Amino acid sequence: MKLLIITAISSFDSEVKRMLKQSDVKTFTYKTVTGFKDLSEEAIESNWFGSESNESESILYYAFVKKEKVDLFFQLIDIFNEEQKTASHIHVAVLNIEKSN
Structure with missing residues (x-):
């Protein structure tokens, strides 16, 4: 099992x-x-937002999936x-689940 x-x-x-649906994650x-990104070290010319920080409306997903479904999902991403x-x-990360209930 993976997370x-x-x-x-x-x-x-x-x-x-x-x-997720294409990867058979139901x-x-x-x-x-x-979401937050600190732009304080970025040159003002390359900082499209013109401020030191940027917040964005984001979504966080998590899913417990079988190991064989992970590779297809990464390919699609x-x-x-x-x-x-x-x-x-x-952005996606996968973690090993050693034990679950």
């Missing part, structure tokens, strides 16, 4: 859910969260992120 942790901006919500949890013309991407 997928996924973060994305809110506008990617339907894409994340589509990719059960997951999600919650709206506020990689393809999606490669096609993005925006600076934002979908």
Whole structure:
């Protein structure tokens, strides 16, 4: 058993859910969260937002999945992120579950 942790901006919500479905992940949890990025060390010319911090409406997903479903999900995320013309991407991490009930 693996634990997928996924973060994305809110506008990617339907894409994340589509990719979970394509990967045969039928059960997951999600919650709206506020994403934050500290831009204080970035040069003002390259800082599109013109401030030292940026908050964005984001979504956090997590799902307990069988090991064999993880690779397909990562492949779908990689393809999606490669096609993005925006600076934002979908981020995903996988953790081993040693014991669950």
